[in-house]
Amino acid sequence: MTAVAERPSAASAVKRPEPPKPPLANYLGLVVIAMAAFAFFWWTREDTSVLFLPLGFITLWAPQWPLIGFLTMLAVLALCWFTRTSPMAAFGALSVVVFSYWAGSNIYFIDRIIDVPSRLTGGNTRDQLIGYFNPDWSYLLFSNVAGTSRPIWGEWLITLCMAVVATIIGCFIGLLLAMLASPVSSFNKATSQTVKAVNSVVRSIPDVGWALLFAAFIGGTAYGLGALAAVLALIMFNIGIVAKLLGESIDAVNPGPLEAADATGANLLQRDRVAVLPAVMPSFVSYSLYVFELNIRASAALGVVGVAGIGGELSRQIGRMSQGYENVGAILWALVLVVLLVDLLSMWIRRKLL
Amino acid sequence: MSYGYKISAGVVGSVLVAALAFLMTYTSVAEASEVFRRMMWGLAVAATVVVVAVAVYGLAYLGTARQRAEAQQRLDSGRTGYAPDRLDMRPVKPSKFWYNMALIFVGVLFVGSAAGTGMSLSALLEMPARMWDYTVQMIAGVAQIPDEEARGDWSNAFDAMLESVAIAWIGTIVGALFSLPCGILAARNMTPLAIYLPMRFILSVIRAVPEIVFAVAIFIPLLGVGPAQMGGAMAGAFALGISSIGTLSKLISEAIEGVDPGPLEASRASGATHTQMIRWAVLPQVLPEVLAIWLYRFEVNIRASAILGALGAGGIGRLISPPNGLFGQRPYDWEAIGITLFVIIAITIVVDQISGFVRHRVIHGKTVKQKKRRKDDSDPKVAAVPV
Numbered sequence: 001m002t003a004v005a006e007r008p009s010a011a012s013a014v015k016r017p018e019p020p021k022p023p024l025a026n027y028l029g030l031v032v033i034a035m036a037a038f039a040f041f042w043w044t045r046e047d048t049s050v051l052f053l054p055l056g057f058i059t060l061w062a063p064q065w066p067l068i069g070f071l072t073m074l075a076v077l078a079l080c081w082f083t084r085t086s087p088m089a090a091f092g093a094l095s096v097v098v099f100s101y102w103a104g105s106n107i108y109f110i111d112r113i114i115d116v117p118s119r120l121t122g123g124n125t126r127d128q129l130i131g132y133f134n135p136d137w138s139y140l141l142f143s144n145v146a147g148t149s150r151p152i153w154g155e156w157l158i159t160l161c162m163a164v165v166a167t168i169i170g171c172f173i174g175l176l177l178a179m180l181a182s183p184v185s186s187f188n189k190a191t192s193q194t195v196k197a198v199n200s201v202v203r204s205i206p207d208v209g210w211a212l213l214f215a216a217f218i219g220g221t222a223y224g225l226g227a228l229a230a231v232l233a234l235i236m237f238n239i240g241i242v243a244k245l246l247g248e249s250i251d252a253v254n255p256g257p258l259e260a261a262d263a264t265g266a267n268l269l270q271r272d273r274v275a276v277l278p279a280v281m282p283s284f285v286s287y288s289l290y291v292f293e294l295n296i297r298a299s300a301a302l303g304v305v306g307v308a309g310i311g312g313e314l315s316r317q318i319g320r321m322s323q324g325y326e327n328v329g330a331i332l333w334a335l336v337l338v339v340l341l342v343d344l345l346s347m348w349i350r351r352k353l354l
Numbered sequence: 355m356s357y358g359y360k361i362s363a364g365v366v367g368s369v370l371v372a373a374l375a376f377l378m379t380y381t382s383v384a385e386a387s388e389v390f391r392r393m394m395w396g397l398a399v400a401a402t403v404v405v406v407a408v409a410v411y412g413l414a415y416l417g418t419a420r421q422r423a424e425a426q427q428r429l430d431s432g433r434t435g436y437a438p439d440r441l442d443m444r445p446v447k448p449s450k451f452w453y454n455m456a457l458i459f460v461g462v463l464f465v466g467s468a469a470g471t472g473m474s475l476s477a478l479l480e481m482p483a484r485m486w487d488y489t490v491q492m493i494a495g496v497a498q499i500p501d502e503e504a505r506g507d508w509s510n511a512f513d514a515m516l517e518s519v520a521i522a523w524i525g526t527i528v529g530a531l532f533s534l535p536c537g538i539l540a541a542r543n544m545t546p547l548a549i550y551l552p553m554r555f556i557l558s559v560i561r562a563v564p565e566i567v568f569a570v571a572i573f574i575p576l577l578g579v580g581p582a583q584m585g586g587a588m589a590g591a592f593a594l595g596i597s598s599i600g601t602l603s604k605l606i607s608e609a610i611e612g613v614d615p616g617p618l619e620a621s622r623a624s625g626a627t628h629t630q631m632i633r634w635a636v637l638p639q640v641l642p643e644v645l646a647i648w649l650y651r652f653e654v655n656i657r658a659s660a661i662l663g664a665l666g667a668g669g670i671g672r673l674i675s676p677p678n679g680l681f682g683q684r685p686y687d688w689e690a691i692g693i694t695l696f697v698i699i700a701i702t703i704v705v706d707q708i709s710g711f712v713r714h715r716v717i718h719g720k721t722v723k724q725k726k727r728r729k730d731d732s733d734p735k736v737a738a739v740p741v
Binding site: 107218228302 | 386387388389390463464466467468471473475477478480481484485488516517519520521523524527561562563564565566567570571572576577578582583585587588591657658660663664665666668670671674675676681698699702703
């Protein structure tokens with residue numbers, strides 16, 4: 001056989017082919033980038049305002065030990081060089097290191113880690129942890145919200161109700177927007193681009209931001225108003241998520257039924273109704289259930305900004321400091337339980353439907 | 355082909371639901387909780403509406419009794435006259451009974467819970483005027499030439515938002531470090547069942563715990579609360595990191611389970627150990643996808659860090675949330691709020707775009723450039739022109 005005859009002899013087979021070395025010039029460029037980052041970190045190593053924009057001072061927080069960061073960067077580059085990584089991947093690794101270094105020093109990573117043992121021995125950390133892990137269940141089941149005759153478990157009901165209302169309204173508006181946002185089902189390119197841009201703005205404001213905004217727009221967070229603010233905030237939150245995810249699934253819809261609908265002379269609405277909607281219905285249901293789970297989690301946190309539901313009670317108990325640890329623990333454990341139950345429920349529905 | 359029993363079952367069932375809900379409003383549970391009482395009232399009203407609707411439908415159905423009888427007779431009588439047999443009939447529509455029931459259920463649930471939240475919808479009437487007023491003030495705040503105060507606002511907003519980005523980044527790094535091993539251990543084709551099952555269980559527990567629980571119960575006591583110097587930012591970062599392990603590992607394990615088995619078999623056949631197999635056969639296949647998953651989680655974490663900030667972990671949430679933040683002051687400083695929202699939107703969108711670009715590049719490679727080159731090849735005249 002020719003293939004066997006052409007096989008190289010054993011002596012030359014020992015010598016393995018070497019992977020090509022990456023170009024040195026690119027790596028030198030990366031070293032220059034590392035030096036620039038080092039210069040930047042050195043310049044900002046103290047907590048000073050360094051970058052003056054016409055808008056105002058922007059404080060770029062100082063890494064405490066710029067030299068260590070520089071050595072780390074060089075080490076990463078050397079490692080990449082010896083493992084023959086391509087310059088682009090090496091650039092990725094370098095930027096990850098630089099960005100982590102900046103972020104870590106920005107939030108005092110090392111200081112806080114070093115501080116943990118002393119916090120554990122002194123201060124009220126132990127009390128807090130003990131309180132959280134010994135929840136006071138009788139508070140959760142039998143107490144009322146302070147100063148009212150509303151029981152705590154009723155707050156859970158409000159939270160669930162808010163999540164249900166927000167999910168149903170938000171998902172339907174989200175469905176409409178997703179239809180408009182995808183070029184497959186939208187009127188024209190301009191509409192879909194506009195809707196996409198609006199949607200990315202809606203999505204980029206966090207749910208806490210929406211809750212605070214709506215609380216201000218409504219004019220207070222009294223009992224009925226707080227629930228309204230929370231529901232409106234959750235609706236905006238849901239619209240963002242559903243329109244994004246569902247818009248992407250509409251983009252990826254099977255073109256066959258679309259062409260069939262076009263060929264039979266369907267107009268846009270008819271085409272969306274018979275070709276697009278049935279195709280994305282399973283993912284719509286699945287996203288709605290996902291969003292419902294998110295809403296339960298989010299509404300617990302939204303209470304912090306003063307809206308109704310269990311979150312309001314949670315933030316009140318957190319505000320009570322040392323008297324409230326067991327109660328906070330009870331609410332948090334119950335939150336885990338409720339989220340788990342909702343997870344199981346939605347998994348069951350998903351399996352039934354899809 | 356008779357719907358009679360279904361309709362009567364619907365009527366009876368919803369009458370029962372309505373009656374039950376109505377009776378529930380007189381129990382001691384309803385006396386204890388306003389919410390529960392309102393929910394039950396909502397349920398009773400909604401179920402009554404359903405009763406009426408289904409009853410109307412049933413009456414209409416009864417009205418067609420004669421026609422149905424005639425049709426049945428025609429079918430039964432065989433040859434006399436035109437009697438369509440099964441081949442002549444249009445295909446039978448699949449039953450929509452459960453679909454309709456599900457819709458009715460969702461409607462009833464909606465009415466019941468809308469009543470249960472106790473929203474005072476009258477406030478919606480005044481909202482548009484206020485909204486317009488405040489929005490104009492916010493836009494004016496963003497569009498003005500910044501004076502001393504506005505500069506302070508811009509600077510605060512940038513600081514807090516960059517801190518949020520830092521929190522999200524460190525959270526993602528923490529999550530990424532843990533999630534790759536966890537993902538490998540939770541992939542069925544990589545691990546024996548004895549490790550796989552407990553790993554799956556641990557991951558689903560982590561996924562079920564909301565990140566505010568991690569933040570409040572574990573990391574704020576351990577790492578501190580408040581501004582970054584006091585450790586609030588670190589608490590937020592670790593809460594995000596630990597809670598993202600669950601989702602990240604699940605996605606990564608799914609990616610690993612969907613890997614092409616060819617290289618695995620080849621490496622096993624050439625005598626690779628398990629570690630070598632993972633290094634040379636699995637990682638090269640899944641790494642682009644894993645990177646994309648991590649970057650996606652970074653985007654999610656930026657948004658999530660805001661809500662943790664409201665609880666005392668640092669970042670943009672601390673800047674905006676009461677009692678000390680922008681929304682805690684009265685009267686509201688709408689110009690500062692507008693500037694802050696603008697910064698939030700701008701930085702979030704910029705980070706999304708960058709991360710989306712990198713994700714696309716990592717997954718699809720240099721598709722854009724290749725397309726251009728192909729065009730050049732097909733048209734030598736264009737290629738001759740220096741671009």
